[in-house]
Amino acid sequence: MLSVVNDDGSAANGSSLIDEIVREGARRMLAAALEAEVNAYIAELADQRDERGHRLVVRNGYHQPRKVTTVAGAVEVKAPRVNDKRVDEETGERKRFSSAILPPWCHKSPKISEVLPLLYLHGLSSGDFVPALEQFLGSSAGLSPATVTRLTQQWQADHAAIMDRDLAEVDYVYVWADGIHLNVRLEEARACVLVLVGVRADGSKELVALKDGYRESGESWADLLRDCARRGMRAPVLAVGDGALGFWKALAEVFPAARHQRCWVHKIANVLNALPKSAQPGARKALQDIYNAEDRDPAARAITTFTQLYGAKFPKAVKKITDDEAELLAFYDFPAEHWIHLRTTNPIESTFATVRLRTKVTRGAGSRTAALAMVFKLVESAQQRWRAVNAPHLVALVRAGARFERGQLVERPATVAA
Numbered sequence: 001m002l003s004v005v006n007d008d009g010s011a012a013n014g015s016s017l018i019d020e021i022v023r024e025g026a027r028r029m030l031a032a033a034l035e036a037e038v039n040a041y042i043a044e045l046a047d048q049r050d051e052r053g054h055r056l057v058v059r060n061g062y063h064q065p066r067k068v069t070t071v072a073g074a075v076e077v078k079a080p081r082v083n084d085k086r087v088d089e090e091t092g093e094r095k096r097f098s099s100a101i102l103p104p105w106c107h108k109s110p111k112i113s114e115v116l117p118l119l120y121l122h123g124l125s126s127g128d129f130v131p132a133l134e135q136f137l138g139s140s141a142g143l144s145p146a147t148v149t150r151l152t153q154q155w156q157a158d159h160a161a162i163m164d165r166d167l168a169e170v171d172y173v174y175v176w177a178d179g180i181h182l183n184v185r186l187e188e189a190r191a192c193v194l195v196l197v198g199v200r201a202d203g204s205k206e207l208v209a210l211k212d213g214y215r216e217s218g219e220s221w222a223d224l225l226r227d228c229a230r231r232g233m234r235a236p237v238l239a240v241g242d243g244a245l246g247f248w249k250a251l252a253e254v255f256p257a258a259r260h261q262r263c264w265v266h267k268i269a270n271v272l273n274a275l276p277k278s279a280q281p282g283a284r285k286a287l288q289d290i291y292n293a294e295d296r297d298p299a300a301r302a303i304t305t306f307t308q309l310y311g312a313k314f315p316k317a318v319k320k321i322t323d324d325e326a327e328l329l330a331f332y333d334f335p336a337e338h339w340i341h342l343r344t345t346n347p348i349e350s351t352f353a354t355v356r357l358r359t360k361v362t363r364g365a366g367s368r369t370a371a372l373a374m375v376f377k378l379v380e381s382a383q384q385r386w387r388a389v390n391a392p393h394l395v396a397l398v399r400a401g402a403r404f405e406r407g408q409l410v411e412r413p414a415t416v417a418a
Helices: 017-044 110-121 126-137 145-164 218-230 245-254 264-273 277-291 296-310 315-322 336-342 346-357 368-383 393-400
Strands: 057-062 066-070 073-077 080-084 172-180 191-200 205-214 238-241 259-262 403-405 408-411
Touching: 017 057, 017 073, 017 080, 145 205, 145 368, 172 205, 172 245, 172 336, 172 346, 172 393, 191 218, 191 346, 191 368, 205 218, 205 368, 218 245, 238 245, 259 264, 264 277, 264 315, 277 296, 277 315, 296 315, 336 393, 346 368
Parallel strands: 172 238, 238 259
Antiparallel strands: 057 080, 066 073, 172 191, 191 205, 403 408
């Protein structure tokens, strides 16, 4: 029952009435959802009866109340209990009902778990979590220093599992590679996080690997790619990255069959840095004419035009385009629906833009393993929001060797056509 409001808008116990209303609404909605879940489970198994005709799955009161920390604050939950008398024929063990909404081990919502690495990366120590969040969430449940320590240990285990998983059953047709420099307690001042993101044959994006390296050296990238190959990863059809020579050298060594696509965002930034500010607006438009062209031939003509306009005065800037023309225009040999994804390393950059914002103030030596695990956890959370590439059905055709002209499919491999 809600408290009576005081003159200052607070409840009698000193808390905000609006917060109490939100928490009470959340409690009632959660209780209703749990009741509906149990009722649906029992109704579905209503025909399951013993030799005396009694139901094998029935209600059995309620579990002890417990508090669950949610984004609406701490909510007290009294979950209904189910008596499931059925026996698994294979194992001989009793079957059990487990709520998908509120598992037995759950004491905080996934969103709260997502917030913790953000705050930790932002420099909040484990001892500061309780005073910082207790007032906001209305409870300190699940926020003790020991809980945060256990979380970081779990993040490390999750990161280690990702970096040791078998890749033989996964096929990454496209991959994006980038080296991200973050202020997150890496032991070497010039260390960075090497990230590899791939597109599976069904068009979905997935984190392939994440580890630290020295700068973006060829040996650091080669070590990461060799590890992926050791675990069964096939050579991607196309790899997208910036101009860092270390990655391309390593790719040619480990996956020589993979084609190269240079990131246009990085390339434009490098070209404009070689031009005076007065020439940059016009040059930017000329460069956009290249990667926004309808096909490879118009793009090649746009490069010729760019060379004619800027070659005489700014040969170094033009050379950055002409020397990498083949790698800059490689995406035109793939489905037109995929061009927007393949021109840049944006799938990595967009994810790490928010990570950078949260790591500007983090200092200290710390643990390299813990820092990488926290970055991994942030990427893992972001991965749930990554959308598949456009026309995902065409990804399998790319792997099968289908030929595309002007972005359109002109040849189906015999294996696919059959």
